[in-house]
Amino acid sequence: MNKIPECIIHPISIKLIRQGHPWITADSFSNRFPRQSEFIVAMDDRKRPMALLIHDPVHKNVKARVWTTKYPFDQEAQHFTASLQARLDLAFEKRLKEPALKERENYYLAFGEADQLPGIFIQKLGSRVLIQLYTSFWNPYKSIIQTTIQEVFPEIKDDDVWFQLRGETRELQKLPINAADPGRRDEFHLQEFGLQYLVRLGSSYDHGLYTDMSSVRHTLKKFITNDSAVLNLYCYTGAYSLWAMKLGAKQVTSVDLSPKYIEWLQQNLGLNPDLNSAQHEALTMSVDEALVKLKNDERKFDFIICDPPSSSTDGDKRTSAIKAYKDLISKMDKVLNSKGHMVIFLNTHQVNGSKFEKTIQDVLSELKLNYKLNTRLTLGQDCPTLKGFPEGSYLKGLVLEKL
Ligand SMILES: C[S@@+](CC[C@H](N)C(=O)[O-])C[C@H]1O[C@@H](n2cnc3c(N)ncnc32)[C@H](O)[C@@H]1O
Known part of the structure; x- marks a missing residue:
């Protein structure tokens, strides 16, 4: 792996990251991050490395998200895929242990930053999953995310995995990515607290529940x-x-x-x-x-x-x-x-x-x-x-x- 670029970040970002905020928004520092780099090491004003960031130069507002603040960052980046899988597994395990979630077929398997999965939101919707990605950083990792889900939930078929890129340009990104495929089963019923609901994955930005x-x-x-x-x-x-x-x-x-x-x-x-x-x-x-x-x-x-x-x-x-x-x-x-x-x-x-x-x-x-x-x-x-x-x-x- 090439050496990860080390970039000084805005003084406000330094402060916010220390307080636990996981985003670097667009500013004169983040706009200069090397565009082609997948990862960035964030440096404080005294040039001390402080976080490994996942980079999204095309996002209008959130240019990078904190992956970890634990050293050594080059090793963290080398083991990135394994860490992603481990974080997904941990998030799923937490939900499977939660008795309250047994009362409904719809629940979040992963809730983004709070599950240490920046920009990844996964909803279990009965026998389907909807994976909503808020940063295009994850595009090359879609199959790893999908496989990790299917290892834990082998009953979920390829046809029942839905991806949706979410973002500021809502209108342009209405459909889940595979909605045009006529073989997809995009309308189905879902049970929440003993009630049935009609869910439509393909027709609008929100699916009905x-x-x-x-x-x-x-x-x-x-x-x-x-x-x-x-x-x-x-x-x-x-x-x-x-x-x-x-x-x-x-x-x-x-x-x-x-x-x-x-x-x-x-x-x-x-x-x-x-x-x-x-x-x-x-x-x-x-x-x-x-x-x-x-x-x-x-x-x-x-x-x-x-x-x-x-x-x-x-x-x-x-x-x-x-x-x-x-x-x-x-x-x-x-x-x-x-x-x-x-x-x-x-x-x-x-x-x-x-x-x-x-x-x-x-x-x-x-x-x-x-x-x-x-x-x-x-x-x-x-x-x-x-x-x-x-x-x-x-x-x-x-x-x-x-x-
Ligand atoms: C956030 S959703 C409500 C979600 C709902 N409480 C639920 O949990 O399923 C907002 C809804 O408000 C409707 N809406 C927006 N402006 C409205 C208005 N001025 N009067 C009535 N409905 C409106 C939209 O059509 C949409 O269905």
Whole structure:
């Protein structure tokens, strides 16, 4: 192996890496890393080697990711493939030991940086796996990743291994790489907590069931009883709606702007004949419109789930979810019974948990609303997070109780 280039990194990167942050973003230092080099040894300002990096010169923002901070780096690079396999095995072993994951067919086998697998996210979806790569560094290692998975899960056939390159240019990378092959079985049913869902790997960027939300769904179990009327805002394919029905909710209303997702939700309902679909109502309209309509109709709910996209646009201006919450909370409050709960999610790393909480507390005081914070929600079980790496802790939720 050629000698690995040693490059001084930005003073802020030096500080961040020491705090456990595993990324080198684009700056005047990282933009000068030799483009053809697969690996880079990061040097501090006193020219001391401090980390072995995997390099991605084509990524717009994350130019390199920390592979290890353990010396000697040339040996680490020589044994790179073996270390990759060992890290994958360790990640799989952790999931196989987790009893909570037996209750669902969808779970993460590897969760990127927090599993020491920078940019590699692997979801087990029944008898299939979806491997999402956030850096093209991994392209030459795809077959090693696939073989390592199949050694642990020999029942997974080649046709059931899906790759998706994820990144900033979402629209251009919609399809998993093998989706055009007519022999692929890209539509199938998946079981989560005793419910069946339709999953489509080939048709859109997201496949129909958010696996990173599964543990949160389970946590919310205690808030839904057979007396609950539930409102699921931004319902997507209805995972929270079906779960509420399974838990016995007497009535569930789901709201989404997209006819395609409401149709998908209806298909999911059809897959679960033990649920009483007469107790479900779908509103294909904007959440703003739906909340006005429900208030005018004098409807009341005991549990409201609100999971907006992290930012949205009305064609003219882009609004972040956190800014939209003042108006949303005020409107949700009008249709929430007293002693009821609303769970509000924020799906971005740009606002951390405490800032989210403080903003919501300020909103509640401004609106003069009397709520108690009941539960904080974060990624769980199969989705570990890393201290010093806020980008990995993107999901946060608060359960607010109306007093
Ligand atoms: C992050 S997904 C919600 C995921 C869902 N909570 C789940 O766990 O399956 C956001 C959804 O909001 C919908 N959406 C976006 N803007 C909307 C709006 N203004 N009104 C209603 N739905 C909207 C999208 O169609 C999408 O289905």
